[in-house]
Amino acid sequence: MGGRIDAYVDVASFFSYVAFHELRQNLETLQSHGVTVEFHPVLIAAINNLSGNKPPWVVPAKGKYLAIDSRRAAERVGLTNLKTPEDFVKRALTVSTQRALHFVKQHYSHEILVATTATLMAKFWTPPHVNLTIDENLAQVLREVTDGGEQGNRVFTQDDVERIMKGREEMKERLKNTTQKAVELGAFGAPWLWVTNDSGKSQPFFGSDRFNHVYEFLGVPHQDVALLPPSKL
Secondary structure (H helix, E strand, O other): OOEEEEEEEOOOOHHHHHHHHHHHHOHHHHHHOOEEEEEEEOOHHHHHHHHOOOOHHHOHHHHHHHHHHHHHHHHHOOOOOOOOOOOHHHHOOOHHHHHHHHHHHHHOOHHHHHHHHHHHHHHHHOOOOOOOOOHHHHHHHHHHOEOOOOOOOEOOOHHHHHHHHHHOHHHHHHHHHHHHHHHHOOOOOOOEEEEEEOOOOEEEEEOOOOHHHHHHHHOOOOOOOOOOOOOOO
16 A cells, blocks of 8 residues: 555646545545645646647537536535636636645645645635635635634734745746646646556546545555445345
8 A cells, every 4th residue: 555646736627626625535544544645736728728628618518517517526525515606717817826826835834735725726616706816815815724723723924925925926937847747647637646556656547536546546445336235124
């Protein structure tokens, strides 16, 4: 057992949120099995462009199906009241947000990166949908990030927030290179999971509904989907 999961995610990717939430719920259990999880902020729009992929809503039938499937995926991991912002295309320009996450990743702990990512994703996908492309809104959300404990302690001071906002520009190349790295690993969307087992072998997994395959590849104990016979009671 053991290994590593590199998760390439974008705040503006619905299924990135679902996958991130599931991984976050299982971080301690994965760690107990010797599995390290690292989150990598990327731009899904750039991945689509570089890989030649098209957003699913471009195909009407896919868009109609995803309206149903996305709700099922979210409910399975305990996410409720998620909706797509009406002006999604404009709000999905997450360059600023993803650079901020890279700055947090570089200068703060993994726990703070996870808490920040969770807060930003929740604000993006939950009504009333904070527009994170506006600097004032992004800064305010950063101020609201807590450590997740009972006391709900804020993790960033005002000085921290100003530092993160100013530091976004220096993360330009890092975000670009991370997105390019995902494409080099075969990504055509997000979430893109690059999983390495304890033998050093790696495989890609796409989407938020492949964790049974991920856990099988890692060799960690898990319950797979199985059909049961009728109860005799």
